[in-house]
Amino acid sequence: MVTIRAAVEGDRAAIWAVLEPVIRAGETYALPVDLSMDEGLAYWFGVGNAVFVAEAEGRVVGTYLLRANQRGGGGHVANCGYMTAGDFVGRGVARAMCAHSLQVARERGFRAMQFNFVVSTNERTVRLWKSCGFAVVGRLPGAFAHPALGFVDALVMFRTL
Amino acid sequence: MVTIRAAVEGDRAAIWAVLEPVIRAGETYALPVDLSMDEGLAYWFGVGNAVFVAEAEGRVVGTYLLRANQRGGGGHVANCGYMTAGDFVGRGVARAMCAHSLQVARERGFRAMQFNFVVSTNERTVRLWKSCGFAVVGRLPGAFAHPALGFVDALVMFRTL
Numbered sequence: 157m158v159t160i161r162a163a164v165e166g167d168r169a170a171i172w173a174v175l176e177p178v179i180r181a182g183e184t185y186a187l188p189v190d191l192s193m194d195e196g197l198a199y200w201f202g203v204g205n206a207v208f209v210a211e212a213e214g215r216v217v218g219t220y221l222l223r224a225n226q227r228g229g230g231g232h233v234a235n236c237g238y239m240t241a242g243d244f245v246g247r248g249v250a251r252a253m254c255a256h257s258l259q260v261a262r263e264r265g266f267r268a269m270q271f272n273f274v275v276s277t278n279e280r281t282v283r284l285w286k287s288c289g290f291a292v293v294g295r296l297p298g299a300f301a302h303p304a305l306g307f308v309d310a311l312v313m314f315r316t317l
Numbered sequence: 318m319v320t321i322r323a324a325v326e327g328d329r330a331a332i333w334a335v336l337e338p339v340i341r342a343g344e345t346y347a348l349p350v351d352l353s354m355d356e357g358l359a360y361w362f363g364v365g366n367a368v369f370v371a372e373a374e375g376r377v378v379g380t381y382l383l384r385a386n387q388r389g390g391g392g393h394v395a396n397c398g399y400m401t402a403g404d405f406v407g408r409g410v411a412r413a414m415c416a417h418s419l420q421v422a423r424e425r426g427f428r429a430m431q432f433n434f435v436v437s438t439n440e441r442t443v444r445l446w447k448s449c450g451f452a453v454v455g456r457l458p459g460a461f462a463h464p465a466l467g468f469v470d471a472l473v474m475f476r477t478l
Contacts, residue, residue: 186391226434229462230347230471267468270457272433273387294455294473296431301390307428310391312455312473 158252163207170216217244234266276309319413324368331377378405395427437470
């Protein structure tokens, strides 16, 4: 079972342990693969971000951030990023975090959620977001340089709340 | 005739004079309409942004910023924002800035350019970007709260370089 709660200062090392392998792999996030712990956590805990952790078996096995995707007239659309510990991929953590984030976003008054840059070759994730109610509303041709596959498309996904 | 050059420190007041009415109107940019001069210039001159000005009749009549749209594997796609002084709208300033930005982006090694959030009701601008080679690759339903029209779509536009 997965429990999700707001992140606290003491979670930073555990969050980095989740983030680092995903960033180093460079296959799913548009972030420098050599990002330091300080830079990575500064990104994850950026101004305006609400950060949550997913716990299972007594440890942090996933984390997500929620923020407004735009300011001003675009401030009613939320944006999230999710990462799961490698040994917990495929065990419902991302789905649980997404469901949690949709509820938090509703409670905070957002009217929709948008993912700006879903790497198209990350097929399991694309399927997961579709099953969570997201539609592909845009395709960015060759917008992601995959370390193994070269230039691949990125998707924009969107759902109302 | 429009001349375009890199912005310098002394351009800040003139740049704000272009930005402020566009921001205050709140019809085309997803920025708070009450943004202060300091906040507005901090946004325009954000880390990693290259800023240019367009001059005509001896003054600054437009400005644009160029940056990478994403980091890491997304760093080969540029992003720009353009604003034109009200009394120079429709006189070729935005087109000249766009042409200039495409050339600068090529010189800097970018392979494509993406606009993340073109308000769909800004029809003249949508037509202009299409005539500059951009295609609509995404439509964000109701993603912009227009002050007069309510929730309207925003477009994602893209072209290779």
